[in-house]
Amino acid sequence: MVMRELSGIRKEYIKSMLRREDLDINPIDQFKKWMTQALEGGCQEPTAMNLATVNANGFPTSRIVLLKDTSALGFTFFTNYHGAKGRDMEKQPHVALNFFWIELERQVRIEGRIEKVTSVESDAYFQSRPRESQVGAWVSQQSAKIDASVDLQVQYDKLTEKYANQPIPRPKHWGGYRVVPHMIEFWQGRASRLHDRFQYTKEGSSWIISRLAP
Numbered sequence: 001m002v003m004r005e006l007s008g009i010r011k012e013y014i015k016s017m018l019r020r021e022d023l024d025i026n027p028i029d030q031f032k033k034w035m036t037q038a039l040e041g042g043c044q045e046p047t048a049m050n051l052a053t054v055n056a057n058g059f060p061t062s063r064i065v066l067l068k069d070t071s072a073l074g075f076t077f078f079t080n081y082h083g084a085k086g087r088d089m090e091k092q093p094h095v096a097l098n099f100f101w102i103e104l105e106r107q108v109r110i111e112g113r114i115e116k117v118t119s120v121e122s123d124a125y126f127q128s129r130p131r132e133s134q135v136g137a138w139v140s141q142q143s144a145k146i147d148a149s150v151d152l153q154v155q156y157d158k159l160t161e162k163y164a165n166q167p168i169p170r171p172k173h174w175g176g177y178r179v180v181p182h183m184i185e186f187w188q189g190r191a192s193r194l195h196d197r198f199q200y201t202k203e204g205s206s207w208i209i210s211r212l213a214p
Contacts, residue, residue, distance in 0.1 A: 012191050012192075014190075016188055017196055018186060020211065028072055034108065038106075048067075050063070050099075050100075051077070052096040076178045077179075078177070093113050096112075105188065108184065108185065110183070112182050116176065125176060131163075135159050139159060182201070185198065193214060196214075197211065
């Protein structure tokens with residue numbers, strides 16, 4: 001198979017524009033507006049976001065996680081505390097998020113500090129998950145190297161039987177994180193690469209809005 005020449009791939013972004021007067025004074029409210037449009041606009045995996053962390057060797061690493069809540073406090077997702085990203089965030093609590101909604105020709109970049117949500121919040125979300133996902137959280141030692149002989153399905157079946165007809169408790173190694181933002185940027189693709197970019201920066205209790213060059 002001959003791969004297409006990557007340098008020749010082009011796409012013009014022409015669907016919309018973003019003006020200063022369109023923006024909410026609060027970036028969280030602006031994000032909720034865009035998220036609603038992504039949900040209603042048929043975007044594939046609209047809650048998927050790239051989470052970038054820094055590992056113990058000082059190298060950046062990233063992966064896709066799913067946003068589960070947005071509030072005035074920040075952006076919440078859930079995962080295994082003992083996985084690679086959990087270990088990264090334990091050592092270095094500064095992270096970055098990136099949403100890309102290609103169908104709307106938009107992206108949102110977020111930088112902030114990570115914090116764990118309360119056990120009450122984690123318990124509530126865990127109990128809202130499908131039982132299959134609850135069992136999976138117990139079975140998976142996320143990011144750990146496992147021997148080929150390890151049969152995850154056997155472990156899964158044993159735990160399913162163990163908790164049959166009763167609530168499944170949340171594992172202590174699993175729960176939520178919240179990204180408390182200090183910078184949020186909204187990017188709208190435009191023709192000729194003259195994209196619209198507006199950045200909110202936290203200064204004290206206020207958000208300062210700046211327009212950035214494309």
